[in-house]
Amino acid sequence: MTSLFEEISDPTPDDVPVNRVAITVNGQKRTADVEPRLLLAHFLRQGLKLTGTHTGCDTTNCGACTVLMDGKPVKSCTVLAVQAEGREVVTVEGMASGSELDSVQEGFKDEHALQCGFCTPGMMLAARALLNENPDPTEDEVRFALSGNLCRCTGYQNIVKAVLWAAAKDRGEDPTQAVEKYTAKQKGANQ
Amino acid sequence: MTQTADPRAGAPAPVDEIKIGGLGASRRRVEDNRFLRGKGNYFDDIVLPGMLHMEILRSPMAHARIKSIDASRAWAIPGVRLILTGEALATRNLGWMPTLSYDTQAVLATDKVRFQGQEVAAVIADDPYIAKDAVTAIQVEYEPLPPIVNPEQAVAPGAPIIRDDKLGQTDNVVFDWEVGDQAGTEAAFATADVVSRLQLHYPRSHPCPLEACGAIADYDRATGKLTAYLTSQAPHIVRAAVALIAELPEHQIRIISPDLGGGFGNKVPIYPGYVVAILASILTERPVKWVEDRTGNLISTGFGRDVYLDGQVAMRKDGKILAVKMNTLSDHGAFFADAQPSKFKIGLMHSAFASYDIPYAHMASRGVYTTKAPGGVAYRCSFRVTEAMFFQERMVQAAADDAGIDQAEFRRINFVKDDDFPHRTPYGFLTDSGQYNKCLELALKEIDYEGFLKEQAEARKQGRLLGIGISTMTEPLGAGNSREYDILGIKMFDSAELRVHMTGKAMLRTGAKTQGQGHETTWAQIVAHELGLPAEDIVVEEGDTDTAPFGMGTYASRSTPVAGAAIAMAARKVKAKARKIAAHLLEVSEEDVEWELGRFYVRSQPARGVSIQETALAAYSNMPDGLEPGLEAVSYYDPPNLTWPFAAYVCTVEIDPETGVWDVLRFVAVDDCGVRINPLIVEGQIQGGLTEAYAMASMQFITFDADGNCIGSNFMDYLLPTAWETPGWELHEVVTPSPHHPIGAKGVGECATVGGPAAFVNAVVNALSHLGVRNIDMPMLPDRVYEALTKRTDVSGAPPVKTD
Ligand code: FES
Ligand code: FES
Numbered sequence: 001m002t003s004l005f006e007e008i009s010d011p012t013p014d015d016v017p018v019n020r021v022a023i024t025v026n027g028q029k030r031t032a033d034v035e036p037r038l039l040l041a042h043f044l045r046q047g048l049k050l051t052g053t054h055t056g057c058d059t060t061n062c063g064a065c066t067v068l069m070d071g072k073p074v075k076s077c078t079v080l081a082v083q084a085e086g087r088e089v090v091t092v093e094g095m096a097s098g099s100e101l102d103s104v105q106e107g108f109k110d111e112h113a114l115q116c117g118f119c120t121p122g123m124m125l126a127a128r129a130l131l132n133e134n135p136d137p138t139e140d141e142v143r144f145a146l147s148g149n150l151c152r153c154t155g156y157q158n159i160v161k162a163v164l165w166a167a168a169k170d171r172g173e174d175p176t177q178a179v180e181k182y183t184a185k186q187k188g189a190n191q
Numbered sequence: 192m193t194q195t196a197d198p199r200a201g202a203p204a205p206v207d208e209i210k211i212g213g214l215g216a217s218r219r220r221v222e223d224n225r226f227l228r229g230k231g232n233y234f235d236d237i238v239l240p241g242m243l244h245m246e247i248l249r250s251p252m253a254h255a256r257i258k259s260i261d262a263s264r265a266w267a268i269p270g271v272r273l274i275l276t277g278e279a280l281a282t283r284n285l286g287w288m289p290t291l292s293y294d295t296q297a298v299l300a301t302d303k304v305r306f307q308g309q310e311v312a313a314v315i316a317d318d319p320y321i322a323k324d325a326v327t328a329i330q331v332e333y334e335p336l337p338p339i340v341n342p343e344q345a346v347a348p349g350a351p352i353i354r355d356d357k358l359g360q361t362d363n364v365v366f367d368w369e370v371g372d373q374a375g376t377e378a379a380f381a382t383a384d385v386v387s388r389l390q391l392h393y394p395r396s397h398p399c400p401l402e403a404c405g406a407i408a409d410y411d412r413a414t415g416k417l418t419a420y421l422t423s424q425a426p427h428i429v430r431a432a433v434a435l436i437a438e439l440p441e442h443q444i445r446i447i448s449p450d451l452g453g454g455f456g457n458k459v460p461i462y463p464g465y466v467v468a469i470l471a472s473i474l475t476e477r478p479v480k481w482v483e484d485r486t487g488n489l490i491s492t493g494f495g496r497d498v499y500l501d502g503q504v505a506m507r508k509d510g511k512i513l514a515v516k517m518n519t520l521s522d523h524g525a526f527f528a529d530a531q532p533s534k535f536k537i538g539l540m541h542s543a544f545a546s547y548d549i550p551y552a553h554m555a556s557r558g559v560y561t562t563k564a565p566g567g568v569a570y571r572c573s574f575r576v577t578e579a580m581f582f583q584e585r586m587v588q589a590a591a592d593d594a595g596i597d598q599a600e601f602r603r604i605n606f607v608k609d610d611d612f613p614h615r616t617p618y619g620f621l622t623d624s625g626q627y628n629k630c631l632e633l634a635l636k637e638i639d640y641e642g643f644l645k646e647q648a649e650a651r652k653q654g655r656l657l658g659i660g661i662s663t664m665t666e667p668l669g670a671g672n673s674r675e676y677d678i679l680g681i682k683m684f685d686s687a688e689l690r691v692h693m694t695g696k697a698m699l700r701t702g703a704k705t706q707g708q709g710h711e712t713t714w715a716q717i718v719a720h721e722l723g724l725p726a727e728d729i730v731v732e733e734g735d736t737d738t739a740p741f742g743m744g745t746y747a748s749r750s751t752p753v754a755g756a757a758i759a760m761a762a763r764k765v766k767a768k769a770r771k772i773a774a775h776l777l778e779v780s781e782e783d784v785e786w787e788l789g790r791f792y793v794r795s796q797p798a799r800g801v802s803i804q805e806t807a808l809a810a811y812s813n814m815p816d817g818l819e820p821g822l823e824a825v826s827y828y829d830p831p832n833l834t835w836p837f838a839a840y841v842c843t844v845e846i847d848p849e850t851g852v853w854d855v856l857r858f859v860a861v862d863d864c865g866v867r868i869n870p871l872i873v874e875g876q877i878q879g880g881l882t883e884a885y886a887m888a889s890m891q892f893i894t895f896d897a898d899g900n901c902i903g904s905n906f907m908d909y910l911l912p913t914a915w916e917t918p919g920w921e922l923h924e925v926v927t928p929s930p931h932h933p934i935g936a937k938g939v940g941e942c943a944t945v946g947g948p949a950a951f952v953n954a955v956v957n958a959l960s961h962l963g964v965r966n967i968d969m970p971m972l973p974d975r976v977y978e979a980l981t982k983r984t985d986v987s988g989a990p991p992v993k994t995d
Contacts, residue, residue, distance in 0.1 A: 037320065051236035052229015054452065056401045057485040061906035064401055092229035105227040109219055112871045115879060116707030117226030118233065118401040118452030147915040150906070152401045152453050153707045154875060155882030156914040186919050 021085045025050070026094030034081045040074075041065045043081035044091055052092035052121045056150070063149030066122030067091050073129040075148070092121035095128065103175075104128050107165035111179060115153035123149045127163045135171055137163070139182065201798030206789040212726030213719040213788075214934065217871035220712040221727075222450075222705075231450045234405055234420045239478035242407070243272055245468055246322035247487065248312040248329050250304035253340075253899020254353070254562040255333035257300060260312060265325040270317035273475055274325070275467055277301035277311070287356075288436050288466055291459075291678060294365075294527035295357075296565060298463045303336070305353055305525035306564045307901050308490030310463045315471045315479055338562045338899030339363065340990045342499060342520045345559040353525055353560045363560040365527045368536035371553035371618050379514035379551045383505035387593035389586050392968045392989045393578045394892040395497040395522070395563070397909065398570040400706070402452020403488035406465045407480045408472035416443045417472075421465055423448040423734075424458045424704050425744025430736045431681060432461050437469055448734035451706035455883070456568040458706070459530040459746050460493050490904040493530065494563075494893060495570025497522040498537075499989070500582045504590040510604045512590070514551035515544055515617065517582065521558045521567070529567030530746070531574040532676040532683065538567075538575025539667055541618035543583040546627055546665040546837065547605040552617030562899050571883055571944040573668050573747040580664040584949030588660070588956065589965055598661055598953070599635055603628060606663075612930075613832075622665060622835045623930055626863065630839040630925050631663055634861045637923060638841045651961065656846040656980070657856075658958025662949035663840075667833035668938025669752020678743070684829040685753035686740035689718065689761040691769075691822040693811040695804030697729045699761075702742010703754035704734045708940060709872045710750065714758055716868050717934060721762035722769075722803050723789020740825055748938030751868065752929075757828035759933035764824035769806040772822075775815035776801045834929045834937035836864040840881075840950040846958050851977025853955055855885070855918035860947075863925040864939035865932065874922055877943045881920050884947020886912050890970050897991035 022031045025048060032047055044050045044067070055077050056064035065077040068090040076089075095102040104124045107113065114120040123146060130137060130145040137145070142163045143156070151159065161179045168178035212218040225231055262274045277299035280286045287295045300311050312329055316322040339345050339353065345363040354360045380386065407420040417439055423429050426446040434441040451458060468481040483492070499520040505513045521537060523529065531538045537556040544552060570577070591601035606627040607614045614622045640659070647657040673682035686702040699714055715729035733739055742754060766786070773791035774781040777799060785794045792800030801809075810822035843856040860877060867873045883891075890910040893903035903909040928935025948969060955971050956964060964979045968988030975986045 035320070045236075046238070049238075050229070051233075052231070054233070054402070055235075056403070056452070057906050059485070059905045059907050062401060062485075092227075096228060101227065108227060109223045112220065112875050114220075114223060114226055115709070115875060116401070116451060116453040117222070117231050120226050121229050124227070143914040143917075147913040150401060150911050150913060152399065152455070152883075152911065153879045155878035155880075155920065156917045157878050157920055158875060159914065186921060 019082050021081055023081070023084045024088045026090060036080065036082050038081045039077055040079040040081050040084050041076040044076060050091050050093050054118055054121060056118065061150065063122045063126065064119050066125045066149060068125055068129060071129065071132065073126045090125070092124060095124065102128065103166040103169040104131065104163065107162035107169065107175065111158045111162040111165055113154060113158040113162035119149060119151040123151060123159060127166065130163070131167055131170060136167060199797045202792065202800065203790070205787060206723050208720060208788060211719050211723065212716055214716060214866065214868055216716060216869065218712055218716060218726060218869055220709050222709065222711045233402055233450045233452055234407060234422055235482050237407055237420055237449065239407060239409055242478040242480050243315045243317065243475060244319040244322050245313055245315045245471055245479050245481040246319065246326045247310050247464060248326045249487065249491065250300065250307060250309040250311050252304055252333055252335060253307045253338035254303070254305060254336040256303050256336060258332040258334055261330040262312065264330070265314060265328040268321060268325045268328060270321040271314060271325045272317065273315040273471055275299065275313045275471065280470065283470070285466065285470060288461070290526055290528035290565070292527045292529045292531065293533065296526035296528055298466050302356060304333070306562050307899055308487070308564060308904065310491065313467045313471065315475060319482065340561060340563065340895040340897065340899055342522050342559045342561065345561050353562060365523050365558035365560055366536045367557050369553070369555045370541045372551050373553045375551040376514045376516055376553040380505040380516070383513055384508040385506045385594050387504045387506065387586070387590040388502070389589040389966060390501050391585060391966050392987060393496045393498045393581055394894065394969055394988055396495045396570060396887055396892055397489050398455035398457035398493065398495060398568065399489065399909065399911065400453025400455055400457050403483040403485055404458060404462060404464065404492060405482045406468045407478055408469040409478040410469070410472040410476065412476050416445065417469065418445045418447065419469060420447045420449055422451055422458045424451070424454045424706060424746050426704060426734055426736050427702060427741050428678060428681065428744060429461060433469065436466060446736045448704050454706035454746070456495060456530070456570040456572065456746055457493050459568055459744070460528060462492055485906065486904050489893065489909055490901050491564050493566035493568035494524070495566065495568055495572065496578060498578045502582055502586045504586055506590060506594050510594050510596040510601050512547060512549050512605050515549055517543060517554040519554065519556045521556065522561050522563065523558050523567050524561055524563040524565040526565035527558065528565035530569055532670060532678060534675060535574070538569070539573060540575045540579045542576050542620055542667045543579035543618065545616040545620055545622050545835070546607060546625070546663060548607045548611070549617045554618065563895060569747045571880065571941045573666055573670070573941060576666045577945045580666060580945045581949050584662040584664060585952060588953045592960060599631065599640060602631060602661065602663055620667060621832060623832055624927050625665055625835060625837045626925055626927050627663065627837055630837055630861045630863055633923055633925060634839040634841045634859050637859045637921065638843065638857060643843055654848065656848055656958040658844050658846070658954040658956070660842045660950045660953030660957055662946045662953060663838070664946045665835045665837045666942065666945050667835060668748040668941070669830055669834045670747060670749055671753070671830050672832065673829045681743065683743050684827055685742045685757050686825065686827045687754060687757035687761040688740045688825045689765055689823065691765055691807045693808055695724060695728065695807045697724060699729055699731045699758065700739045701733055701754045701758060702740050703745045703750040706745065708745065708750065708876065709869070713868045713872060717755060717758045718762050720934065721759055722766060724803060748940040751936050752834040752932060752938050753828055753830055755936055756830060756933050757826045760828055761824045761826035764826060765822055768822060769803060771818055772806040772809050772814065773801050776805065776809055831931050834865065834932055836862065836937040836939055836942050838862045838942045838946045840946050842950040842954045844954040844958060846955065846976060846980065848980060851973035851980065853971065853976060857921065858918055859921045859923065860943065861923045861925060862939065862942055863927050864942065865927060865929045865937035866935035868936060873939055876940045877922055878920050880941060880943025881947050882912060882917050883944045885917060885951060888948045888951035888969050888971060890972065892970050894992050895990040902992060
């Protein structure tokens, strides 16, 4: 049996291949014996009990499973755990340090950028990756960077605001003002 | 001796309601604290010791007789614990189960499969990978039967009978139902100057919350108790249904609906997967988890819409509507499983035209079976109200065009006037309040209606296609009252239980179930408003049938109108008791006690008072003689009427004549949902709702090919707009409090999804109206728009889809 379902103690049949992987997750090195077909998303969720990484589809479309691998956003439903061998993975649980939230998390709360919360971890990590690359994105750049992440609840407008909020905060500017500027521009914005 | 001193001298400063997070505060959400940290508790996050995993085998065919099922190869896979087929279920009388509309539905198919994706067998194994392996190893032999993918085929002579399992079912008709005054309507049509007719199809759609459905069933033989963690918007209804289906005593069933990753109506019905998981847990005596995958979700669970309209409007020359006729033909799939009040076969479709002053109307509705998935759920909708308002607003636009009257002016002529409430609608509802014209005028002003019409005329000269669409509607939200509204006989009220602890902190439980609406935040605001307790001192809990008072759950925008009202009433009961305690503490009679937010005081001496927290302490430590200790109350609220919010949506678009691609230029939304408890959350609901409206108008639908194959069973085919396509929304408000709701609130969660689609379609059709185009069925895919503008015809989207 792989270590994933450890409470079931039946022996693993001999013909099931098992690989040992070592993956650094949220700064901590974790090792496990896994079947090669095990998805990284399941490794994180069931194996490490990091259930903040969600899965919302079977076709790599929704992005609910987005994590950072070596700093780049990846859809963990489409990465095998064995492919993450030796890599650094950051999940939503690794965003805050202690009681201090990441600015993206703060922005999401302040701008009401989540409703059911299911897309939120993946959405925030995609946003974090964007801001690491581009500290002052335009609305279009935010929308494009998040276009691999579906949200069914919010209509994205507040998510865009939240990311602009976080970007301003990271730059040391007043985040509320940055959002107000964007809101004022909203009128006729699609033109 | 004269006293000129301030009578309030010595009294504490009044409580600032916004500061304590009361009514009208854009309070940041408390539930976010866990969601932001990845600490939500969705059902798939729950792991029970010894848990097994279930996977479902689905039919590849739309309609076929099952000749044999051979599971021997699946049994041979190590780690497989149990395989269930329809036959195994039938021996326990569980082959079929009742639907929410008094029909039956196969749990696992026994005789035939009746839609592609239907549940045929289930494997329970040590882990989900093994269960999936085993499912693919099951061999089923099918004998194909002809599929039926639209109502026309269903009622054609010689059509195969889909529901041959039902005694006495000799055709594919589910129901014929009518409402309204037929004779009056016919008479009015006979006197009309203009009759406008429009035929269209509201395509099949799916609520598609980002989290699909699923269950963990945990039956404990030792105690006889079944605990089931279910993705349910209505856990108490599930408990009642499980008691009936599985014949377990109701007090031994505990349904827990943990955090839900969205619902939108998808999580109201009871699905075969839940029932099979429960049986599997009973048989294996281990917890069994079933996680529905996206394909399973889209192909088999509650769809919405799929209704055809033949509508007619009779008018005088001056544009006054005299009467309306609506004939609807609805496609319910293989089982009539609509989640709706049982009295109404086609939901509240007859709420159509509620915002217009029309003397006569008649509606005839027919529902049919097809070889498609069952559902008919209230997808972000108060029971077919989405179709009703879409049909209404499309008919209104066509009628305005046919009468040669400007579409805004046409609405002004026919709106119910502000002083005309309560107003009896032509189909018999009673609307409560509204300022329809004010909303419309605000929307027109914001979008600069006149300016746009000029711009449009200019653009047309240059061959550019600009269009403007309006949608105005009121919708009935918050079922009951219980006289008229029930589901499976259970009356549609709701409930709240408020417990104020000794230190003035409180716990609130309701029979509703949040799935993103933010109940944990807003419910506390209602209590703060009623009692003056800071919202942060009130914890809100929902979704556990062992602890929550009985309620009908959250769907159809009914939580604020019904559960929200129950909360206010429970808080008022608490306040009434606290007043007695205050009188005791202040040593005056109750009549001399006055209330201001958070505080009782002696009428003649405002400085002499006690806070609500002090009365709470006394309720447990210093109660007056003859008064029960404690400070708690339960309220069951049966609303006197539905609430009737109003919305005016105006959209401008530009179509690219080379490709048929259309872009939203602007979208102005004016919503009047009465008093707003939390403006930030209300706006979030509207933005989300508009995005789902845009989705249905532009890309999101499920269709079928001639063989009955479902097209739209994954995110490659079932397109949801991303941040990139989704337009920005410009929101505005008007407030007309509900006259009968305790805090004047109305439902809002669905207004935008209900009223939004017609604004987009009206805009695109308006851009093409000079070419004689009257209708393009949703979704207005570029190829459909291109066909309309090049061939100058209407475009139907009814299945089967075209294949060239
Ligand atoms: S689960 Fe949908 S993209 Fe990974
Ligand atoms: S908040 Fe529900 S899917 Fe984004």
